[in-house]
Amino acid sequence: MTLNFTASDYYQIDDLLTTEEKALRMKVRECMEKDVAPIMAEYWEKAEFPFHVIPNLGALSIAGGTIKGYGCPGLSITASAIATAELSRVDASCSTFMLVHSSLAMLTIALCGSEAQKQKYLSSLAKLKAVACWALTEPDYGSDASGLKTTATKVEGGWILDGHKRWIGNSTFADVLVVFARNTTTNQINGYIVKKNAPGLTATKIENKIGLRMVQNGDIVLRKVFVTDEDRLPGVNSFQDTSKVLAVSRVMVAWQPIGISMGVYDMCHRYLKERKQFGAPLAAFQINQEKLVRMLGNVQAMVLMGWRLCKLYENGKMTAGHASLGKSWITLKARETVALGRELLGGNGILSDFLVAKAFCDLEPIYTFEGTYDINSLVTGREVTGIASFKPVVASRQRSRM
Numbered sequence: 001m002t003l004n005f006t007a008s009d010y011y012q013i014d015d016l017l018t019t020e021e022k023a024l025r026m027k028v029r030e031c032m033e034k035d036v037a038p039i040m041a042e043y044w045e046k047a048e049f050p051f052h053v054i055p056n057l058g059a060l061s062i063a064g065g066t067i068k069g070y071g072c073p074g075l076s077i078t079a080s081a082i083a084t085a086e087l088s089r090v091d092a093s094c095s096t097f098m099l100v101h102s103s104l105a106m107l108t109i110a111l112c113g114s115e116a117q118k119q120k121y122l123s124s125l126a127k128l129k130a131v132a133c134w135a136l137t138e139p140d141y142g143s144d145a146s147g148l149k150t151t152a153t154k155v156e157g158g159w160i161l162d163g164h165k166r167w168i169g170n171s172t173f174a175d176v177l178v179v180f181a182r183n184t185t186t187n188q189i190n191g192y193i194v195k196k197n198a199p200g201l202t203a204t205k206i207e208n209k210i211g212l213r214m215v216q217n218g219d220i221v222l223r224k225v226f227v228t229d230e231d232r233l234p235g236v237n238s239f240q241d242t243s244k245v246l247a248v249s250r251v252m253v254a255w256q257p258i259g260i261s262m263g264v265y266d267m268c269h270r271y272l273k274e275r276k277q278f279g280a281p282l283a284a285f286q287i288n289q290e291k292l293v294r295m296l297g298n299v300q301a302m303v304l305m306g307w308r309l310c311k312l313y314e315n316g317k318m319t320a321g322h323a324s325l326g327k328s329w330i331t332l333k334a335r336e337t338v339a340l341g342r343e344l345l346g347g348n349g350i351l352s353d354f355l356v357a358k359a360f361c362d363l364e365p366i367y368t369f370e371g372t373y374d375i376n377s378l379v380t381g382r383e384v385t386g387i388a389s390f391k392p393v394v395a396s397r398q399r400s401r402m
């Protein structure tokens with residue numbers, strides 16, 4: 001079932017976009033409806049990535065997003081966000097593949113890499129001739145990623161990396177792996193570019209996910225992996241340096257639930273008019289209309305918040321708290337929206353072929369990754385109160401009594 005109707009743009013938010021942003025929206029929409037919509041349920045069920053679609057996604061010239069030069073598109077953050085929403089509107093796995101590749105891995109190289117690294121890697125990544133992943137979290141360090149234990153030890157001509165990364169999207173097939181590790185001399189977090197098939201590197205697919213099933217998330221094990229000095233990212237000298245990247249990528253992540261909710265609303269709007277019960281279309285029942293309108297209101301509010309976030313960024317006014325509030329609040333509203341959509345489709349609401357069940361499942365990992373709802377709320381909470389509440393009071397009290 002394809003999506004070619006955008007009832008979800010009720011407040012004509014399209015009017016807020018430039019001609020270029022509207023054109024990009026249509027280009028991405030067309031590709032997703034033609035190349036991805038017909039095959040996504042099959043690949044989602046198989047939990048396989050549709051590798052044959054990568055050249056089509058590359059031809060959209062959206063990988064690299066806001067990065068200027070080095071063969072990258074140099075889009076406005078709004079254009080990049082709209083493209084993310086259009087990918088997500090049809091398939092959240094495809095948008096996650098792009099997000100990890102572009103807004104995390106490529107952006108880290110662009111913001112923290114040397115001139116030589118940018119020249120060497122960005123152009124082929126922008127064309128999707130090579131694929132990248134971004135490895136921060138570990139089995140024991142997710143929300144508390146700053147405590148990561150993977151080590152980088154300086155040796156003659158380079159570094160030896162040892163450790164275990166978990167959940168890393170695209171990692172089972174990525175050509176370029178951006179890996180964060182703790183420098184054993186300074187005890188600070190540094191960043192490294194590791195190549196596919198590096199001796200000592202293995203990436204094993206995590207099986208049995210209930211969402212984003214097409215995304216190949218992996219467990220990466222690094223056993224004495226050698227990385228040359230040229231492949232150490234000079235701009236990553238502490239954990240704080242990852243926040244430059246996360247601030248931008250959180251804006252993009254916030255546009256994933258927006259796109260997912262738009263797709264679910266559009267599908268439900270059509271379905272309620274087509275399916276009849278008790279001799280009337282489902283749309284004729286008041287309770288269904290209330291649910292549909294609640295979804296519609298959520299979508300309008302989510303889009304406006306996402307759009308404002310982009311403008312704050314463009315004007316250099318966006319803070320980490322702004323980005324985190326966008327990610328947390330939008331995913332919360334999207335969760336309600338897709339759950340209502342799932343209800344409205346009745347039994348068909350649990351079949352992946354009808355988009356809504358798939359979207360319902362795909363939203364769960366998005367609620368959790370790039371900082372869970374809770375962690376992003378606490379980032380904003382710290383900014384508005386001036387008090388950090390990440391570390392439990394109990395733990396610090398226990399320490400002070402000892």
Ligand SMILES: Cc1cc2nc3c(=O)[nH]c(=O)nc-3n(C[C@H](O)[C@H](O)[C@H](O)COP(=O)(O)OP(=O)(O)OC[C@H]3O[C@@H](n4cnc5c(N)ncnc54)[C@H](O)[C@@H]3O)c2cc1C
Pocket residue numbers: 100134135136137141142143144166167168169212217365368369370371372373374375378389390391
């Ligand atoms: C599908 C998927 C894709 C991912 N892709 C990547 C990737 O490409 N690269 C990468 O590096 N990582 C990736 N991740 C990892 C992701 O960022 C982490 O899963 C996420 O940060 C949460 O960490 P965790 O799973 O260890 O949960 P935990 O940290 O164990 O959290 C469990 C629960 O405790 C809560 N919690 C934890 N600490 C606190 C606190 N201080 N205060 C209040 N509540 C707290 C959380 O909100 C959550 O509800 C991915 C994860 C998923 C599921």
